[in-house]
Structures are given as structure tokens and as C-alpha cells.
Amino acid sequence: MERISLTAFFPAYNDEHTIEQIVRTAAGEIQKVTDNFEILVIDDGSKDQTGAIADRLAGELPFVRAIHHPHNQGYGAALISGFKNARKELIFYTDGDGQYDVREIHNLLAQLRPNIDLVNGYKVKRSDAWYRILIGATYRRAMRFAFALSISDVDCDFRLIRRQVFDTINLESTSGVICVEMARSQFFRLHHLSHTLKGLLRIWWSLVISRWLPVWTTTAARKS
DSSP states (O other): OOOOOEEEEEEESSOTTTHHHHHHHHHHHHTTTOSOEEEEEEEESOSSSHHHHHHHHHHHOTTEEEEEESSOOOHHHHHHHHHHHOOSSEEEEEOTTSSSOGGGHHHHHHTOOTTOOEEEOOOSOOOSOHHHHHHHHHHHHHHHHHHTOOOSOTTOOEEEEEGGGGGSOOOOTTSHIIIIITOOGGGGSHHHHHHHHHHHHHHHIIIIIHHHHHHHHHHHHHHO
């Protein structure tokens, strides 16, 4: 494995019951592979004690930093804050609600190679209701087809990314990186569905269709 420096961050919103255990567990696992690391807690305007817990951890542990949003800005904004504030060469992130086991970070690190910029986790087994599983499978296949993604599970927020990737990507809350690669379970809530589909259509046009329009136009002109 490469000699690494690592930022681990956890977007958190009202996760007072899980965030401390996640931070402490992650620290213990990361220390097994490197002593050059930091952990960020991105408190996205939590209304419970998440922010206070993050501040306490930052005071107790020198490698922890707490970043606070004054109000809830959404998951995409929390990810942007994490990426922008990361100082190490590699960035690992997962949700602060404990749905993923941070001890499995070693599975991501084991797949890291010099020519690989992103290692993406995937859910081995989903415990959701059957209709959520069906919708999720349809969504993932549609995103892989529409955006030519090689990632098998585009809505699994358990990722290891090289920080240099973000030197050439300008993340915004409505960008394709946030809406597609980092899509969340809110997709399954009916009142979010229309907004999500509109956003996906907009970025599909921007990232896929608009790039091919000049090629198609030139080809059509030559044939005529």
C-alpha cells in the first residue's frame, strides 16, 4: 500500500447518537495504517447536540476539526465543505448516521493504486423494503447508462478519493457530482422525486448532450 496521508470526514445532521462512536472508531482504524491523518465533522446545522459533541471531540483529540453550518444547507453542501477543508492527499467520507461500518475503510484502501483516483464502496445487502430496492436498482442502472458511469452503486456514500481530483472540479450543490455520484436516500421520498428528476435531466443535458451537440452538428453538416 502507498504511504498515505488521509482526511476522513463525516457529514452530520442530528446525529448525536452516532457521531462520536464513528469518529473514535475511524481514528482507531486509520491509525493502523498512517499517523498522518485528520478527521472532520461537518455539522450541517444540526438541531440536537451533534455540534456540541463535535466541538468536544475537537478539544479532546488534536486530529479532529469541527466545521459548522449556521443552518441546514443540505447533503451536497456538507460534502462540499468536507472536500474544501480537507488537507490530506486522500479523502475518505461516509455518513454520520452510522449506516456504514467505518472499519471497512481498509477494503477501500486495499484497492488503491497509483493510477486510481476513486474507490467506491457498495452495499452487499440492502435491508430496505422491496419497493425501495426496486426503485434503487432502477435508479442506479439509469444513472450508469445516462452518464456512462462504471461505478456499480452510485448511491453508496462510502468513498475514498484523491484530493487532487477536486483541483479540476468546481463542486456546486446542483452539480452532477453531487446529484449523481453522491445521490442519497432522499431520492426515494415522493416529495423529493420531482426535484431530483428535474436536476438529473438538467445535468444530463449539460454533461452529456451538450458535449456531443457540436459533433453531431458537424457530422450532419458533412453528410448534407
